[in-house]
Amino acid sequence: MKYIIDNDMHIHSYLSSCSNDPEQSTEAILSFAEENGIKTLCLTDHFWDDSVPGASEWYKPQDFAHISRALPLPQAKGIRFLFGCEADLDKFRTLGLSKERISEFDFIVISTTHFHMKGFTLHDEEIKSPETRAKAWVERLDSVFAMDLPFHKISLAHLACRLIAPTREELLKTLSLIPEAELVRVFRKAAELGVAIELNSSDMNFEDCEADIILRPFRIAKQCGCKFCLGSDAHHPQQLSDALPRFSRAIDLLGLSENDKFVI
Numbered sequence: 001m002k003y004i005i006d007n008d009m010h011i012h013s014y015l016s017s018c019s020n021d022p023e024q025s026t027e028a029i030l031s032f033a034e035e036n037g038i039k040t041l042c043l044t045d046h047f048w049d050d051s052v053p054g055a056s057e058w059y060k061p062q063d064f065a066h067i068s069r070a071l072p073l074p075q076a077k078g079i080r081f082l083f084g085c086e087a088d089l090d091k092f093r094t095l096g097l098s099k100e101r102i103s104e105f106d107f108i109v110i111s112t113t114h115f116h117m118k119g120f121t122l123h124d125e126e127i128k129s130p131e132t133r134a135k136a137w138v139e140r141l142d143s144v145f146a147m148d149l150p151f152h153k154i155s156l157a158h159l160a161c162r163l164i165a166p167t168r169e170e171l172l173k174t175l176s177l178i179p180e181a182e183l184v185r186v187f188r189k190a191a192e193l194g195v196a197i198e199l200n201s202s203d204m205n206f207e208d209c210e211a212d213i214i215l216r217p218f219r220i221a222k223q224c225g226c227k228f229c230l231g232s233d234a235h236h237p238q239q240l241s242d243a244l245p246r247f248s249r250a251i252d253l254l255g256l257s258e259n260d261k262f263v264i
Helices: 026-036 064-070 130-145 168-176 180-193 208-223 237-254
Strands: 007-011 040-046 080-088 107-111 154-156 196-200 227-231
Touching (some): 007 080, 007 107, 007 237, 026 040, 026 080, 026 237, 040 064, 040 107, 130 168, 130 180, 168 208, 180 208, 196 237, 208 227, 208 237
Parallel strands (some): 007 040, 040 080, 080 107, 154 196, 196 227
């Protein structure tokens, strides 16, 4: 059976500073889910644990006291509305999430591709070229896989993120420079650990001529036995709707079935 669009595991509310949209409330998110057949959804506001040193000035306000203002989440019959977060890695490969705090979350989205945060997520030498960015793409995943984490409730966010490079041309070149052997290696590890691979709405908004490059990591992930979840990464209400046709197109192009679905 074809992969059913019934989950959205990466959604921001107005509590994420890059949203700050009063209309992006938990009530509005749940209402959208009810109207569109979404059975499992997760609130994943940006988060940096204040017990973990090294937060950037942008991340410091995104502590647990701040994002937990969303609780308790509204609920509706037949829908699981989970409380999660989007955690990040700094340039030293430190995850902004303590072991003590992990149990507070139903689900955790880990971003390894926020390359635009200059001086915070990557060292200067890592952003010099598509070649160095491609190497960092792999190394940051390896650093996550080496951590002691509950991978059964974790996804890897936007692996073809536009924020990997300053231009579209450089993004495509960076992704194309990741060796196939390295992609096979990291996705075999991802499958072994049971971590989810996210199909992010923004990543899946590509031109037909870009499909082979953008979808290459995900095709290899599927071949390696990885499971997939969906993530609108919505910061505003319209982005929830925009994600649905992008998900459908990606599912068709990748040939995903219900057997490829990550289930928490």
